[in-house]
Amino acid sequence: MSQFATTAGGERHVFPDLKTVLACASPRRSGDELAGIAAASDVRRVAARMVLADLPLTVFLDHPLVPYEEDEVTRLIVDGHDARAFAPVAHMTVGQFRDWLLSYAATPDVLTALAPGLTPEMAAAVSKLMRNIDLVTVASKCRVVTAFRTTIGLPGCLSSRLQPNHPTDDPLGIAASTLDGLLFGIGDAVIGINPASDNLDACMTLIRMQDEVRRRFDIPTQSCVLTHVTNTIAAIERGAPVDLVFQSIAGTEAANRGFGIDLAILAEARQAALELRRGTVGDNVMYFETGQGSALSADAHHGVDQQTIEARAYGVARAFAPLLVNTVVGFIGPEYLYDAKQITRAGLEDHFCGKLLGVPMGVDVCYTNHAEADQDDMDVLMTLLGTAGVNFLIAVPGADDVMLNYQSLGYHDVLTLRHLLGRRPAPEFEAWLSRMGMLDETGRLPPQGPHAGSVTRLLGNGA
Amino acid sequence: MADEAIPFDPFARFRLATRARIGLGRSGDALPSRHLLSFQLAHALARDAVNGSVDWDGLTAGLPDGVETVAVHSAAPDRQTYLRRPDLGRRLEAESLGRLSHAGWDLALVVADGLSAAAVQAWAPATAIEILTRLKDWKVAPIVLARQARVALGDHVGERLGARMVAVLIGERPGLSVADSLGIYLTYAPRPGCRDAERNCISNIHADGLSPAQAAEKLVWLAREGMRRKLTGVGLKEETPSTSIAGKEVPAIPNDA
Numbered sequence: 008m009s010q011f012a013t014t015a016g017g018e019r020h021v022f023p024d025l026k027t028v029l030a031c032a033s034p035r036r037s038g039d040e041l042a043g044i045a046a047a048s049d050v051r052r053v054a055a056r057m058v059l060a061d062l063p064l065t066v067f068l069d070h071p072l073v074p075y076e077e078d079e080v081t082r083l084i085v086d087g088h089d090a091r092a093f094a095p096v097a098h099m100t101v102g103q104f105r106d107w108l109l110s111y112a113a114t115p116d117v118l119t120a121l122a123p124g125l126t127p128e129m130a131a132a133v134s135k136l137m138r139n140i141d142l143v144t145v146a147s148k149c150r151v152v153t154a155f156r157t158t159i160g161l162p163g164c165l166s167s168r169l170q171p172n173h174p175t176d177d178p179l180g181i182a183a184s185t186l187d188g189l190l191f192g193i194g195d196a197v198i199g200i201n202p203a204s205d206n207l208d209a210c211m212t213l214i215r216m217q218d219e220v221r222r223r224f225d226i227p228t229q230s231c232v233l234t235h236v237t238n239t240i241a242a243i244e245r246g247a248p249v250d251l252v253f254q255s256i257a258g259t260e261a262a263n264r265g266f267g268i269d270l271a272i273l274a275e276a277r278q279a280a281l282e283l284r285r286g287t288v289g290d291n292v293m294y295f296e297t298g299q300g301s302a303l304s305a306d307a308h309h310g311v312d313q314q315t316i317e318a319r320a321y322g323v324a325r326a327f328a329p330l331l332v333n334t335v336v337g338f339i340g341p342e343y344l345y346d347a348k349q350i351t352r353a354g355l356e357d358h359f360c361g362k363l364l365g366v367p368m369g370v371d372v373c374y375t376n377h378a379e380a381d382q383d384d385m386d387v388l389m390t391l392l393g394t395a396g397v398n399f400l401i402a403v404p405g406a407d408d409v410m411l412n413y414q415s416l417g418y419h420d421v422l423t424l425r426h427l428l429g430r431r432p433a434p435e436f437e438a439w440l441s442r443m444g445m446l447d448e449t450g451r452l453p454p455q456g457p458h459a460g461s462v463t464r465l466l467g468n469g470a
Numbered sequence: 471m472a473d474e475a476i477p478f479d480p481f482a483r484f485r486l487a488t489r490a491r492i493g494l495g496r497s498g499d500a501l502p503s504r505h506l507l508s509f510q511l512a513h514a515l516a517r518d519a520v521n522g523s524v525d526w527d528g529l530t531a532g533l534p535d536g537v538e539t540v541a542v543h544s545a546a547p548d549r550q551t552y553l554r555r556p557d558l559g560r561r562l563e564a565e566s567l568g569r570l571s572h573a574g575w576d577l578a579l580v581v582a583d584g585l586s587a588a589a590v591q592a593w594a595p596a597t598a599i600e601i602l603t604r605l606k607d608w609k610v611a612p613i614v615l616a617r618q619a620r621v622a623l624g625d626h627v628g629e630r631l632g633a634r635m636v637a638v639l640i641g642e643r644p645g646l647s648v649a650d651s652l653g654i655y656l657t658y659a660p661r662p663g664c665r666d667a668e669r670n671c672i673s674n675i676h677a678d679g680l681s682p683a684q685a686a687e688k689l690v691w692l693a694r695e696g697m698r699r700k701l702t703g704v705g706l707k708e709e710t711p712s713t714s715i716a717g718k719e720v721p722a723i724p725n726d727a
Contacts, residue, residue, distance in 0.1 A: 037554045173488055180488030183481065187492040341553045376516035376644045377553055377585055382509070405491025405501070405509060412645030414513070417491075423499040454496040457478045466480045 011062075015054035022055060026072045028062070029128075030312035031055035032135040034352050038300045038313045038343035045312075060102030060136055064093075067128040073309045073319075078260045079270055084126050084322045093124030104129070105136045108145045108363075115150045122149075122365030127258070127318035130360040134314070139352065142359040143395040149362035151398065153330045154289025155229045155250065157195050157433035159398055160367050165430035166399035167421045168331070168369065169194035172410035176203045178216055184404050185220060186465045191418035192425070192445065192452045195436035196331055196369065196399035197251060197294065199231040203410055210234045211247045218248040224465065227287075227435040229330070231294055236268055236276045243279045250285055251294045251330060252276045258297075258319030261307030270323070277327050288435065291330035291367075297321070298335045299353050300343030313343065314353065318360040325366050331399065332361060333369035336388075338413055340375050347384035350374060354388050358397055369399035373415040382406060382414065389416055393424045400424075426451055489647050509646070515588075516644035521549060522587035526615055529581070532595040537602065538612035542566035542627065546618040559620035562627070570630040576608040577693065578633035578660070582619035586641030588650040593675050593682055594639045597652060600686030601637070605693070621655045621669070628660025635693060635702070636660040642673065651676040654689055658702040668703035670696070 011022040022028045030039055031046035032055040039045035046052035068088065073081045090097075095117075096104055107113055134142060152160040159166045171184030181200060188194055198217060202210055210232050217230035229250040232239075236254040243249050254273060255266050263269060273293070280292035297320040302308040308316055317334070324332045334357035337350040344350045354370050361368030372389045374380035389400060406417035424430070431437055431450065440446050445461045447453050455461050479485075481493030494505045501509070530539050543566050546558035562570075579601065581594045598613060611631050616623055621638050628636030635658050642651040652675040657664055670692050675685045696702040 041555065041557070171490075173490070177487050179484060180490065183484030183488050183492050184490045186484075187481070187490075342556050345554060376513070376646075377520045381513060403490070405494055405505065407491050407509065407512070407646045409488065409490050409645070409647055412643065412647075414646065417501070419494075419496065419499060419501050426499055454498075457480050462480050466484075 011058045013054050013058050015057060016050040018050065020051055020054035022058060025066065025070050026311045026315075028055050028058050029072070029132060029135065029315050032059045033312045033314055034135070034349075036313070036343070036349045036353070037341060037345040038303055041342055042303050042308065042310075042313075044310060056136055059132055060100060060105075062101050062132075064096060064099055064101060064104055064129050067126055067132065072128060072311050072315065073259055078309075080258060080260050080263070080319055080323055083270060083326055084319065087326065088126060089123035091124070092121055095121065096124070101129075101132045102136060104133050105141070108133065109141060113145070113148060115148050118149050118363070119365070122363065125364055127322040127360065127364060128315060130321075130363045131315040131318040134356050134359055137359070139355050139391070142355040143391055146359045146362045146395040149396070151362060151365055151367045153291040153367040155286040155291055155330050156227045156288060157229070157435045158288055159196055159330065159433055161434070163429070163431060164433055165393060165397070165421070165425050165428070166196040166369075166433050167193045168196045168333070168399055168401045169198045170201070170401050170403045170408065170415065171198065172201050172403065172408055174203055174410045176209060176213060178212075181213070181216070182220065187404055188402065188418050189224075189226070189465060190445070190455050190461060191402075191422050192432055192440050193402050193418050193421055194226070194228050195433040197229050197231050199233055199253070199294070201233045201411060205234055205238060207238055207241055210238055211242050211245065214242060214247045214249060225439070227439050233294075233296070236272055240276050240279055243283065248285070249280060249283060251292055252280045253294045253296070255301075256295050256297055256320050256323050257301045257305070257307070258316035258323065259302050259307050259309060262302040262305045262316075263323070265305035265307060270326070273327055289330075291328055293324075293327045293329035294331045295324045295329055296333055296335050296371075297324070297357070298339050299357065300339040303343065304339070314356055317357060318364070321361045321364045321366045324361075325364055329367060331369055332366050333371050333399070333401065334358070334361075335371040335373060337374035337378060337380060338371065338411075341378045344378070346379035347374070347381075347387075350378065350380055351384065351388045351391070355391060355395065358392060358395055367398050369401070370397055371401040371415055373401070373413055375413045385414070385416060386420070389420060389424055393428045393430065422452060512646040512649075515649040516646060519586040519588040519641070519644045519649040524583050524587045524590045524617075526617075529591060529595055529615070533613070534599065539615050540569050540612045541615045542569060542617070544616065544618040544620070544623055549618065552618045556620055559618055560622035560626075562623065562630070567630060570614070570627060572630065572632040573611070574609065575611040575631055575633040576635065576697070577605065578611045578614060578624070578628045578631045578636040580614045580616055580619070580624045580627050580636060580638045582616040582621070582623060582638055582640040584619065584621075584640035585643040586650055586652075588644075589641035589652040589676065590639070592650045593652040596682040597639055597654070597675060597685055600682045601689055604686055604690040622662075622664065624655065624657060625660045625662050625664045628657065629662065633660065634658070635697065637689060637693070648676050648678065651679065654685060656689060656692055656696065656702050658696050658700065670702050670706055
């Protein structure tokens with residue numbers, strides 16, 4: 008395709024191809040600079056956005072950024088495109104699309120109907136023309152509801168993943184973090200462990216332990232051990248009580264190969280989990296994690312900017328009707344997202360793109376100790392995501408993940424946000440909290456004293 | 471409860487099983503002040519470990535007489551560049567190249583600051599000495615002290631020195647519970663472009679993890695076996711008797727730490 012050009016700031020800016028326009032239009036981030044594809048100046052960045060704003064949305068259907076013949080993710084996106092759903096916006100440029108998304112005409116019902124007509128590249132492109140508040144506003148109009156034993160993503164709800172990791176998978180240590188989280192009303196999205204060991208027997212022990220805890224307290228939620236998809240398939244074959252199948256995914260075939268997966272193995276795993284029929288209020292059985300920069304770190308980005316590649320991962324996710332998808336936004340490190348400004352922006356972009364594409368999007372609001380960020384910055388991002396209607400947030404005890412050595416949100420943070428914004432847990436889980444006597448007359452979850460009934464029931468007498 | 475002299479802690483029986491920050495209590499919905507500050511202190515220690523610089527003179531002074539060192543710098547001029555550009559931290563700056571001369575070494579030892587100056591300061595000299603003590607029959611190159619360095623810098627150093635193996639002692643990314651953890655990466659036939667799968671890693675050298683002597687014991691086992699079989703990495707690791715600390719008792723962080 009011919010090159011793109013515009014004049015901005017008295018200077019002529021030429022972009023050799025579509026992916027260069029997108030890369031240069033992206034807000035500044037260290038990963039695109041590391042890849043050598045970022046705009047070299049602020050003016051060039053705006054010039055690229057001006058070019059992008061005038062491109063028709065159809066350009067992304069006609070000119071795949073990653074070649075169709077080389078990449079099964081491109082084929083999935085192109086072959087799965089719903090032209091009828093796309094029709095209402097098919098005539099728009101990217102700039103007009105932004106204006107329309109923000110307009111009152113773009114209601115939740117309209118956006119839900121539109122989702123199958125959008126490609127990840129369209130979502131990424133329009134996000135690059137949006138300010139943070141635009142990303143929040145439009146995402147808040149998107150509704151993606153999924154269900155297994157709880158219903159997640161309903162209006163007015165904010166769910167959470169309870170992440171009780173332990174550096175040696177110690178059962179008592181994991182149980183302690185789990186019970187602590189339950190006393191904060193955490194865990195209605197999933198109780199999900201990142202195992203320290205990928206050993207199959209060890210994973211099966213954890214799967215059984217989680218199932219036992221859930222059944223002992225009759226908790227309406229789902230559990231997951233976040234091991235490789237092939238491990239989970241093997242566990243299912245050996246009779247383990249698997250609720251959800253987890254896998255990290257990325258936006259290109261080559262990056263997915265780096266994770267040791269392809270689309271066929273995801274389909275096989277989903278089928279195996281569906282056949283267990285363990286869901287009570289729904290049958291969304293997949294859980295995916297993603298994150299900007301994973302394709303570049305696997306040298307599998309095809310010269311495409313990290314945010315656009317990330318949106319393509321949601322294109323993968325939605326083909327498997329997942330219960331949960333979250334970006335682990337600040338986990339990858341400062342060479343991809345340097346500081347809190349970049350992490351915040353990426354978290355909002357990821358949530359927006361996922362929701363616009365019809366993906367049940369959550370976020371692990373997090374950072375590592377070598378990034379320029381701290382817990383104050385996580386407060387800002389979680390509050391923005393709460394107002395944007397994020398489906399779920401991840402929480403660990405005291406915000407400190409002692410296995411993965413990074414900081415996420417703490418149980419306190421999610422509870423604070425729920426009470427601040429008036430968001431409730433998933434209805435099935437909220438009913439359980441109520442049966443446990445943990446909610447007050449206004450529906451809030453007040454401090455549970457050391458002798459409260461809920462504490463005694465979950466923890467015993469401390470002996 | 472007001473009538474209890476010592477507040478009842480329903481999490482008491484769990485605290486020895488995990489150093490996770492469980493049972494912190496609530497001020498309204500938020501963290502109580504002392505836990506807020508405890509978290510901030512841990513994060514500050516981690517940040518200072520990342521941003522701090524190694525006192526290389528002090529480190530050298532802690533080595534026995536007769537142990538030679540040579541200082542090099544990566545192509546990353548400062549910490550900010552180092553964090554943004556991992557590729558530069560893997561290469562030597564031009565001037566440093568001239569300080570490394572080719573000879574038939576069995577092993578090159580590289581001490582690299584990595585992501586924790588505190589780890590290098592605390593554990594690298596003792597670990598290097600423990601390794602040298604166990605390899606008296608090997609021809610070991612002068613210890614290379616590398617600033618703003620990542621693991622793969624050792625590939626360039628090893629090739630330049632003509633060493634058959636390189637061991638990189640490097641500060642690991644700090645967590646909140648441990649800010650001064652040292653790691654060792656061992657690579658056979660080092661040359662630029664080595665893949666991570668060609669290395670063996672010994673991790674978690676710190677006060678509550680492996681001791682320098684334990685780490686050296688593991689490293690020397692891997693080095694001798696690797697030299698005999700002419701490889702390191704995935705192929706070697708699978709047959710190593712015990713290179714993990716799984717099963718080691720994990721100390722709990724005191725409630726008011």
